[in-house]
Amino acid sequence: MRKYAIIGRPLGHSFSKKYFEEMFAREGLSDCVFENQELQHIEQVDQLFRDPELKGFCITIPYKKAILPYLSESSPEVNAMQACNCVQLKDGRRIGYNTDVIGFEKSFIPQLHEADKKALILGTGGAAAAVCFVLKKLGIDYRFVSRSPAADQFSYQEIKSPVILQQYSVIINCSPVGTFPNEDQSPDLAYELLSERHYLYDLVYNPAMTRFLQKGQLQGARIQNGYPMLTIQAEANWINWNS
Numbered sequence: 001m002r003k004y005a006i007i008g009r010p011l012g013h014s015f016s017k018k019y020f021e022e023m024f025a026r027e028g029l030s031d032c033v034f035e036n037q038e039l040q041h042i043e044q045v046d047q048l049f050r051d052p053e054l055k056g057f058c059i060t061i062p063y064k065k066a067i068l069p070y071l072s073e074s075s076p077e078v079n080a081m082q083a084c085n086c087v088q089l090k091d092g093r094r095i096g097y098n099t100d101v102i103g104f105e106k107s108f109i110p111q112l113h114e115a116d117k118k119a120l121i122l123g124t125g126g127a128a129a130a131v132c133f134v135l136k137k138l139g140i141d142y143r144f145v146s147r148s149p150a151a152d153q154f155s156y157q158e159i160k161s162p163v164i165l166q167q168y169s170v171i172i173n174c175s176p177v178g179t180f181p182n183e184d185q186s187p188d189l190a191y192e193l194l195s196e197r198h199y200l201y202d203l204v205y206n207p208a209m210t211r212f213l214q215k216g217q218l219q220g221a222r223i224q225n226g227y228p229m230l231t232i233q234a235e236a237n238w239i240n241w242n243s
Contacts, residue, residue, distance in 0.1 A: 003053045004241060005035040007045060007067075008060035013180065013206065015230050016058055023238075042066040049094065056088045056241030058099075058234075064129075071096040083129040086237045097240050100130035103233030104203075108134065111199055111222045118168040120145050120159060122187050123175030127203050131172055140170065160190040165198075171216075173202045178210035186211035196220035205230055 006016045020034040037048060042063050048054055049070075059067055064083045068074070071084065077098040078084045084096035104127075119135055119142040121128055128144075135142045144153040158164060177187050189212075194200075200216035205226040213223040 001053050002029075002032045002055050003035065003051065004032065004055055005037045005048065005057040006060060007037045007039050007048070007057055007063055009038050009040065009062065011036045011038045011060070014060070015205065016060075016234060019231070019234050020238075039063070042070075045070055049089070054089055056086070056237070058237050059085045059087065067096065070094060077101050077133065081129040081133050085233070086240055088240050088243070095240075097236075098130060098133075099233035099236035099240070100127055100229070101133050102236045103229035103231075104130050105134045105137070106232050107224060107226075107228035108201060109138075111224055112138075113169075113199070113222075115197070116169050116199055117141060118143075119170035119172055120154070120168045122171065122173045122177075128174040131174055131203075143168070156188045160193075162190075162193055165190065165193045169197050170199045170201070173200075173204065173210075173212050176204070178202070178207075178212050179204050180206045183207045184211065186215060189215075191215040191219060194219035194221050196222075198222070200224075202226055203229065 004020060006014055014036055017034050017036050024032045039045060064085055067084050068082065072094045074096040075098065078096045081098055084098055086097040086099050088095040117140060119140050121131055121142055121144050124144055132142065145156060145159055146153045147156060149155045173187055178185050194216055198216065198221040200213055200221050201224045202210050202212050203226040204210050208225055208227060213225060217223050
């Protein structure tokens with residue numbers, strides 16, 4: 001039996017288990033199983049490492065940084081970002097990868113315009129590290145937006161300025177605002193100032209059309225939800241686990 005898993009807390013609405021079980025059924029992989037491992041503390045990951053059938057696991061909130069001391073090797077992306085969302089177990093080695101980077105970059109680029117030079121990032125959670133990594137790679141300047149901004153961050157009140165929204169054409173929601181079951185919520189933006197110049201990317205995938213994206217689309221903005229990012233990184237996880 002080949003086992004795969006996801007660790008995190010909570011996992012009630014996890015995308016991964018359903019995705020991989022459907023893939024196993026479609027590909028006729030009757031010797032594969034995928035488990036949700038809802039860990040209350042990161043130390044419990046040691047129990048997973050003792051399972052000889054476990055080939056790898058993915059990682060979600062809140063353990064993308066906490067897993068780092070448990071790795072024996074890390075990819076350059078993990079070393080640069082200090083965040084890991086995929087672990088391969090092979091020959092006693094615990095190899096960490098960050099496939100959020102691959103998922104975000106490949107799903108973000110198709111609607112990116114040459115004029116998109118600056119981005120606002122809403123939220124500073126684990127996934128924001130991958131977003132920053134990709135934006136740096138693409139040469140796009142970015143600023144975080146926070147309710148309690150640090151010196152180099154914007155407040156939500158500041159980004160209601162037409163001057164700022166004129167400069168920052170890309171807005172990326174890395175916060176959980178708008179996620180099911182709170183799909184009636186949206187980040188506190190001056191949506192009436194958006195236009196076809198803007199590109200709104202939401203890492204939320206459930207619902208597929210968040211209020212954030214709806215409001216942007218009504219103003220003519222380009223929009224993209226987080227579902228393609230998840231599928232791309234899941235495919236990359238599978239490749240890493242079985243390489």
